[in-house]
Ligand SMILES: Nc1nc2c(ncn2[C@@H]2O[C@H](COP(=O)(O)OP(=O)(O)OP(=O)(O)O)[C@@H](O)[C@H]2O)c(=O)[nH]1
Ligand SMILES: [Mg+2]
Ligand SMILES: [Zn+2]
Ligand SMILES: [Zn+2]
């Protein structure tokens with residue numbers, strides 16, 4: 001028996017390199033990219049739609065990449081808001097990866113984009129291991145998934161710096177106390193930022209945009 | 222189930238690197254940072270399936286866990302983190318914050334995922 005030792009190159013090194021290449025490419029074109037992920041139906045598309053309205057209203061040029069396993073519903077919703085959008089079907093893959101984002105970027109006029117939203121496939125667990133090259137990642141969950149989401153997936157939330165807990169308008173109806181989610185999150189991630197939103201009522205989005213450096217008070221815009 | 226993607230990358234990268242190392246592959250030892258969202262069980266079963274028909278068929282995939290190490294720019298601390306232990310000890314996870322001063326930290330270890338070594342026996346695969 002003998003051992004062959006390796007130098008410790010990451011198994012997903014290709015993914016990491018591609019993500020870094022995307023990051024550099026977006027930087028060069030002065031595009032601010034926000035990756036949005038989270039469970040199915042939590043409100044990711046609604047969040048991006050409303051952010052598009054808000055940012056376009058301030059004269060920013062917004063684009064989106066809509067990833068779904070099949071179909072182009074989200075993509076159409078972004079187009080309807082006046083954003084440029086690219087649809088990506090991941091088919092059998094449960095997550096978007098940096099290579100697919102690279103191809104999607106080819107289809108966008110990056111010179112004419114200020115802010116890019118990348119909506120991942122509805123899936124909380126997978127995308128965490130697949131960086132895309134965005135400036136920030138936002139995980140969207142909703143109160144309808146119960147008040148134990150953070151406890152069920154502590155490792156994910158421990159590494160997610162922006163969390164949106166959406167549909168707080170339904171909290172009483174589904175018997176969920178959002179404060180419990182807030183407490184769990186600050187225990188696993190003392191430096192993270194959590195936003196309670198009701199996108200249906202248009203509540204909480206401005207605070208998130210501010211924290212992402214996309215608020216109306218952020219002077220770089 | 223992105224464990225399949227991971228194992229697919231692993232096999233694709235590893236097989237060519239073993240060309241100049243004859244012998245039967247007994248074990249592939251992977252080191253996985255504890256912050257990775259990957260199930261050991263799913264990695265092992267993905268390996269069993271995807272290794273079929275390759276040089277790695279029949280080898281055992283061993284997953285070793287690498288503990289989290291952080292460093293703090295504010296106070297100079299470097300080492301392990303505090304941990305959050307869930308009731309009933311179902312899990313214990315590292316809290317990414319400086320255990321000495323409470324500042325934000327940089328993660329130095331805990332996110333890696335690499336093949337550490339492969340154990341080969343000196344018989345040829347055909348020997349049964
Ligand atoms: N009550 C309530 N419903 C909401 C809220 N935000 C979004 N919804 C509804 O939740 C449903 C799903 O919203 P989407 O934005 O499509 O969710 P998604 O996360 O993009 O879904 P997938 O892309 O399919 O994973 C829609 O019917 C929205 O109208 C909210 O704050 N409150
Ligand atoms: Mg959607
Ligand atoms: Zn996946
Ligand atoms: Zn390609």
Ligand SMILES: [Zn+2]
Pocket residue numbers: 293294295296297298319320321322323324
């Ligand atoms: Zn410190």
